[in-house]
Amino acid sequence: MTVDPYVPLPYRVLAVHQDTADVATLDLEPVGAAIPEPKPGQFTMLYAFGVGEAPISVSGAPVDGAPLVHTVRAVGAVSNAITRLRPGQELGVRGPYGTAWPVESADSHDILFVAGGLGLAPLRPAVRHVLANRDRYGRVSLLYGTRGPEDMLYREELTEWRRMLDVEIEVTVDHADRTWRGAVGVVTNLIPRAGFDPAHTTAMVCGPEVMMRFSILGLQSAGLPFERTYLSLERSMKCGMGLCGRCQFGADFVCKEGAVMRYDRIAHIFTVREI
Amino acid sequence: MLGLDGLQALVEALVARGHDVIGPVERNGAIIYDHIAGIADLPAGRTDRQEAGSYRLEARADGALFGYAVGPHSWKRYLHLPRETLFRVRRVGEELAFDPPAAPPKRTAFIGVRACELAAIAIQDCVLEGGNYVNTGYAARRAQTFLVAVNCGDPAATCFCASMNTGPRARVGYDIALTELLDAERHEFLAEPGSDAGAALLAYLPTRPASDADWQAAAAVATTAAANMHRHMPGKELKEALQGNPEHARWDDVGGRCLSCANCTLVCPTCFCTTIEDHSDLDGQGARRLRRWDSCFTRDFSYVHGGAVRTQTRSRYRQWMTHKLAHWWDQFGTSGCVGCGRCIAWCPVGIDITAEAAAFVEGQSHGDA
């Protein structure tokens, strides 16, 4: 009998790390069979027993014995249930689904990551991939904006990245008090200062849709063409497989032609209200 | 050629082979699809009068068994079930055990499938079986379904299958196709096999060979039916007219009329959108997941945390129509519409998708944006 693609695989929680007040990062391992290795940018459907499923980007790939990692923000019944899981408990995992960040095709390019808020989570596998294959790329920069210093994700890893001499990490926050020594203001402010060459750069942008909109404008002002600007979209999803019809964005299914999409493909409808 | 006794024998043979036989029956003022035991259950001498926002049954002058067009049901309620359990899951300590429902589907036979409906089934085959992930429930049921098509003789005023190139004559996708030939002298069916299974079943039934006159009479049924359809859908130019005009004033116009009641998506034979429901047992140790029909007209359909993407009715109507008539080409290589006209009849405010389509195309040619 064919395996029904709607049935999840059981995974066990190894560890839960509380990143901020409402964001937690879960390390998972398969109980039995594992899902295929996710590419950077892909997502899975996580099933919380009796509550439901939610599409969550993979924020750490299970390579070299590492666990499958997801960073989840508690915004609804399902995500709440997931962030409250404890080590030893199980949840269901389906996937991986969706398209990947263009880390393979952007060989020899300068790479500019622009992350806003929780948007750093889906970008993290791409950043890790690029840094693990550093000599394949030119300049590498990460611009990261969050609400406030207490909302920053992956502080230790960011510090580690910052210590690498050939990576540029710039962080800014929307609100801060004097205890914050870094930049204050929107992440687009960092773009002119990032000093990248638009002719050789590929940008990967991820964050709330409003943030992605103004980041793209900022990148465009800096001369970056739409063909080398990628973003990750979010739409209502129930299946992740192109069967339930919900995630359609124009003629594209965000679960099939996205979530990572090249901007020139969607520029014409990205700003159409309620499309 | 099959007589009435031959048709009865057809139904009985299918039942004898373990099929659940589904066919048209009259119930609550409409012709719907439900289980039939024999030809006595069919809506003999009944026809439908349909217009925008209106559906009525009337008596026919003759006793035709299939003398109507289509009713509010489509065959998707038996293939792409309105509700289906996807799996059950048990919690044992900290562990989860997932059990897919194991019951294999029953054999089914559909009697009275219209050409437009064959096209709709083919479209749903593509959507639900043709991608990287298959709706296995649909696929299993589809593989167990025997299709007996019946060519349309009496289209409704809402029909436009000829314009969509899906009818009125059934061409492919059936096991047996019947054309009802009824006059003062005879009440018979021209029966054409469309598959090995169809041919095998026909060989078993009491038939006589069809004469040239029979073939001509059957052909005339299709020609007359096509000539009696007065609605049509614009051609290739429609796709760009819709995709290129997301801010056209017409969306506000039709959005102002639409009640967002979702009738059109319920009656449409190609609409496939679903949602998922989770139910847990009271003891907290078991749960199950259901898949249920859904509609892009509900506000929740586009909900992402924070709110719906499509808050206005005009945006939801735009989504439905643009998807059905334009995006579907990009996604699946065909139109999503088969010209059955159900959405026109069953819309409580009588929105006519062909009229809306014409308005967009016309606006295009006059340079309106």
Added chain:
Amino acid sequence: METLERIVLEQKIFADLDPEVGTLITGCARNHHFEPGAYLFHEGDEAREFFLVRHGEVALEITSPGRRTLILNTVADGDIVGASWLVQPYRWNSDARARTHVRALGFDAACLRDKCEADPLVGYAMMKRFMPLMVSRLQAAHMQLLDVYGRPEGA
């Protein structure tokens, strides 16, 4: 004076400025250096001089009794600190504090306003350069206000 003029004309905001106009506005300019922690101006002060950061970082801050000092924005190389000098009543509406060593060009606001008033061409050349900066500053401030990373409604 010559060196100062060169420094003024080197600034990105004054790119392609007519050299004559450059000389004129340099007459209103002088060099500054601020130690880390020093204030460029305080909220409520008369906006006598505005600053163009050559190198370093400046934080715009707001303090109110009983509340932590909040940072509105940080500006760095090439940015202008403060817009209040452009409009009545010419008073600063936030503090500006150097976070690092800051080298800045200070422009006498009254001097510059007088020169703009005296020669409309000079005035227009200045407005053409300051307006885009102000507009993008405003747009960025709008974005900050939106709290895009905040919890979604109904969550």
